[in-house]
Amino acid sequence: MRHSKAEKAKTHKRIVAIASRRFREKGLAGIGIADLMKEAGLTVGGFYKHFNSRDQLVAEALSAAFGGWKRKMEAAASGGPPLSYTRLIDDYLAKAHRDNPGTGCAFSALAPEIARSDKRTRALTSEQVRSDIQLIAALRPAKDKRTARSRAILAFSALVGAMSLARAVSDVALSREILAAVAELLKNSASKHPFPDQRL
16 A cells, blocks of 8 residues: 555656646646646546646646745755856856746746636745745845845846747847846846845
């Protein structure tokens, strides 16, 4: 029985990982349950042994995709490369991120679709957005918390918007220009205030 439960948990985790990647690549409506289960080496009938509904899978898949910056921060605290405001911008607005949405930020890949999702998914999204804004604010402090938070909201919105547009356009030069311009403006705005680039 224990072995069966362990195997089921492992299979569940594999389905969520596949869905997390494919949803970011193809959109929430871009791939069906049958295709996801086939990729996991399972039948469609097996889906309901793991999930009550497609909405449950979407919520779990997004949860798996969220928290990338937090994981980098935790890695830095354990002796890994420090996470700075500048590094966060450079990593996010990189060509590698643009060209690999399946392993990247769920917001730049799926924000419009998440807005039309169920309450559970939107609640999870709200929690993650708050967390990411707080993390950026900590990396770029200001004289008061309100200013730091406002700057963080602006930076977060610019990052997600720039990546979304860079992926949407067919003109490669324009795509590169969008990423480079937003990165430069965000970093320049940070250098114009008296607080140093923080590292976590």
